[in-house]
Amino acid sequence: xxxxxxxxxxxxxxxxxxxxxxxxxxxxxxxxxxxxxxxxxxxxxxxxxxxxxxxxxxxxxxxxxxxxxxxxxxxxxx
Amino acid sequence: xxxxxxxxxxxxxxxxxxxxxxxxxxxxxxxxxxxxxxxxxxxxxxxxxxxxxxxxxxxxxxxxxxxxxxxxxxxxxxxxxxxxxxxxxxxxxxxxxxxxxxxxxxxxxxxxxxxxxxxxxxxxxxxxxxxxxxxxxxxxxxxxxxxxxxxxxxxxxxxxxxxxxxxxxxxxxxxxxxxxxxxxxxxxxxxxxxxxxxxxxxxxxxxxxxxxxxxxxxxxxxxxxxxxxxxxxxxxxxxxxxxxxxxxxxxxxxxxxxxxxxxxxxxxxxxxxxxxxxxxxxxxxxxxxxxx
Numbered sequence: 001x002x003x004x005x006x007x008x009x010x011x012x013x014x015x016x017x018x019x020x021x022x023x024x025x026x027x028x029x030x031x032x033x034x035x036x037x038x039x040x041x042x043x044x045x046x047x048x049x050x051x052x053x054x055x056x057x058x059x060x061x062x063x064x065x066x067x068x069x070x071x072x073x074x075x076x077x078x
Numbered sequence: 079x080x081x082x083x084x085x086x087x088x089x090x091x092x093x094x095x096x097x098x099x100x101x102x103x104x105x106x107x108x109x110x111x112x113x114x115x116x117x118x119x120x121x122x123x124x125x126x127x128x129x130x131x132x133x134x135x136x137x138x139x140x141x142x143x144x145x146x147x148x149x150x151x152x153x154x155x156x157x158x159x160x161x162x163x164x165x166x167x168x169x170x171x172x173x174x175x176x177x178x179x180x181x182x183x184x185x186x187x188x189x190x191x192x193x194x195x196x197x198x199x200x201x202x203x204x205x206x207x208x209x210x211x212x213x214x215x216x217x218x219x220x221x222x223x224x225x226x227x228x229x230x231x232x233x234x235x236x237x238x239x240x241x242x243x244x245x246x247x248x249x250x251x252x253x254x255x256x257x258x259x260x261x262x263x264x265x266x267x268x269x270x271x272x273x274x275x276x277x278x279x280x281x282x283x284x285x286x287x288x289x290x291x292x293x294x295x296x297x298x299x300x301x302x303x304x305x306x307x308x309x310x311x312x313x314x315x316x317x318x319x320x321x322x323x324x325x326x327x328x329x330x331x332x333x334x335x336x337x338x339x340x341x342x343x344x345x346x347x348x349x350x351x352x353x354x355x356x357x358x359x360x361x362x363x364x365x366x367x368x369x370x
Binding site: 043047048051052054055059060061062063064065066071073 | 247249250251253254255284287288289290
């Protein structure tokens with residue numbers, strides 16, 4: 001992503017719910033202020049579950065974009 | 079009491095059904111919206127031990143049934159249940175127990191107070207005589223856990239999402255979240271906007287529940303009203319009478335018109351939906367909603 005400085009990329013594609021969301025939550029927790037995490041996630045139920053966990057935990061979703069397969073979700077701590 | 083002396087139709091009115099085993103009956107209990115108190119469950123358990131065979135059967139419509147109660151014990155069992163506040167359910171050609179999901183009381187997706195509506199419908203219609211059996215279901219959202227469209231009357235919580243520009247950060251999450259691809263982002267002179275295609279929108283609450291900045295809120299809120307669903311011998315999914323009924327008053331008025339119309343026009347043993355097919359959906363809609 002050109003406009004974003006990604007610190008880490010986490011691929012949870014193919015990982016079922018809720019394990020995908022648990023991994024995302026753990027990874028966001030490791031971020032320092034101002035750092036961005038890119039999450040690669042499947043469409044459908046998976047992105048729903050990940051978004052729900054991020055919202056419940058109070059994290060910010062910066063940008064969501066479709067990829068050839070699945071989605072790129074860029075997340076920051078707040 | 080001897081078997082032949084029992085009035086089976088009268089028993090079915092109070093939720094008792096003859097089993098295929100001579101002399102034994104099923105006692106169908108009423109649990110509006112599937113709720114029972116722990117104390118009521120304790121009484122049911124004790125009655126099942128004492129007069130049944132120590133088990134209860136959970137029906138597909140949130141009912142609790144005590145099986146294998148001998149006809150000699152039906153009245154004693156009924157009185158014990160009644161003392162604990164448990165009423166009997168209904169069988170036969172009448173309005174059955176109203177089923178509902180937990181709704182907005184405890185579910186993140188729930189758009190309406192399903193239990194309140196179920197209790198209201200129960201007080202208005204339970205056990206009323208109808209041409210054939212008549213089932214109501216109330217479900218909180220488009221996830222449709224209580225299968226609103228498989229019932230003679232289905233009420234489903236519905237919202238029309240409204241985009242709030244001020245708090246939107248343009249992250250784009252809502253676009254892939256929408257299960258029916260109804261959300262579109264458009265560039266315009268002021269920058270951008272997000273819109274929903276009302277034809278596609280199923281009035282669920284995914285965008286409003288999951289937008290992390292709450293840029294999607296419930297605009298219009300209300301009920302989708304279904305009529306004429308059944309999953310019996312001749313299945314028929316319900317038809318939408320109105321996509322968004324905005325007030326409870328209007329909801330109850332429309333339901334009342336629908337039930338009255340069925341009582342007046344339904345043939346004996348003809349389900350509501352099959353009556354609608356016979357008369358024509360457009361004709362029934364016009365009778366209930368007025369001319370478009």
